[in-house]
Amino acid sequence: MLLTGAVVTAGALVVALRRLEYEQIPRAAVLSAAFFVSSLITVPVGPSSVHLVLNGLMGLVLGWAAVPAILVALVLQAAFFGFGGLLVLGVNTMNIALPALLCSALLGALLRRPGTNGFVIGALAGLLGVSLTGLMVALSLGLSDPAYSVAAKVILATYAPLLLVEAVVTGAIVGFLWRVAPELLFVRGKADD
Amino acid sequence: MNRPLLTSGAPTRRWLSDRDPRLRILAALAFAGATVSLFSLPALLLALGIALGTALAAGLSARRTLRRLLALEGFMLVLLILLPFSVAGTPWLSLGPLQASHEGLLLATQILLRANAIVLMLLALLGTLEPATLGHALGRLRVPEKLVHLFLFTVRYIDVLDAEFTRLRQAMRARAFVPRSNRHSWNSFGWLIGMLLVRSLERSERILAAMKCRGFDGRLYLLEDYRWRAQDSLHALAFGLLLAAVLVLEALQ
Structure with a gap:
């Protein structure tokens, strides 16, 4: 499973880096830093609290550049905060970046149609991004060893509150960007369209 | 600070x-x-x-x-x-x-x-x-150059954006915002992040312009030779x- 993740991540990374032009690097980096900072926000939900993943949004805003951006954020988290580890970097990047790419592919075009409701698209991206990530995390646990399957189900259940918050917050973000800075959602690298 | x-x-x-x-x-x-x-x-x-x-x-x-x-x-x-x-x-x-x-x-x-x-x-x-040193060393270990650039830029801007985030968050606190588990809080966080992204984007345009001014041709030179x-x-x-x-x-x- 570790190997599969590493291979998939490496493949996606090659494509993403080929599409990433030098001109876009400062922009991708600033946004990737913004996502890194945003993911540190503690959002209360019910009696507990969650941290946002925002991978759906990253897909919408960054397109393919989301893959290296997510990898960089995970490397930083692993080296300086001790979250995650070195060897699971590949799997983790895959589990977060593939849903981001899917959101970009499925919802990006919808978002660019005139008269779309930004909130709805954003909420869908949040929902899709996090639920797919949860599913993939559970799957990678379950597939690597059947002994983990019960734990995988419990972890999947802990994603439920996150799902709600992520959908509302991402919806609010995209609705906001739609009104205030639509260029952030529309103009992406030439290579992405 | x-x-x-x-x-x-x-x-x-x-x-x-x-x-x-x-x-x-x-x-x-x-x-x-x-x-x-x-x-x-x-x-x-x-x-x-x-x-x-x-x-x-x-x-x-x-x-x-x-x-x-x-x-x-x-x-x-x-x-x-x-x-x-x-x-x-x-x-x-x-x-x-x-x-x-x-x-x-x-x-x-x-x-x-x-x-x-x-x-x-x-x-x-x-x-x-130092995060920047880590980036340079990764570059010397043949990690793809674009990835290293992205890493170095990201490291640079995380602290800048964190300061910006703290400022925005403080402004919210000054208006008596206390995060709770409700739609209002979640919307507010959404707008906060949205604002952070908008300002980040503007900043990135300025960075690119300033870097082009200094002859940026898409490469940073990794000067440290270990x-x-x-x-x-x-x-x-x-x-x-x-x-x-x-x-x-x-x-x-």
């Missing part, structure tokens, strides 16, 4: 800061690679001991490191509590209809030791590096011997 996000907070000891950063990256990788292949408890304990020793010698702040490890434990708690019950084997403890097995307990202990050893070593060897010293070879040898000892212990079990 708020504290930079990405620092270990501890002044690094000379023996570690004098080492070639590439050696530190490779050593952390080798340690992680060796540790995941361990199953016997003595070998895992030895690995954890080595990681602990390195962390102590690196002068990591005990409180902060402990807090980070606890965050990791919190994350793995689900797995650790459930494993004894979900693995079939000789019974060890029964709670009502649930049976915990020895095998499951062993597996959970292995995971706990393994994960802590790897993370501790990672924090000791890499967490004490020199491998005899001391580095000695440390690499010692570290290799320690790893070999762990692996031999594993093979003997």
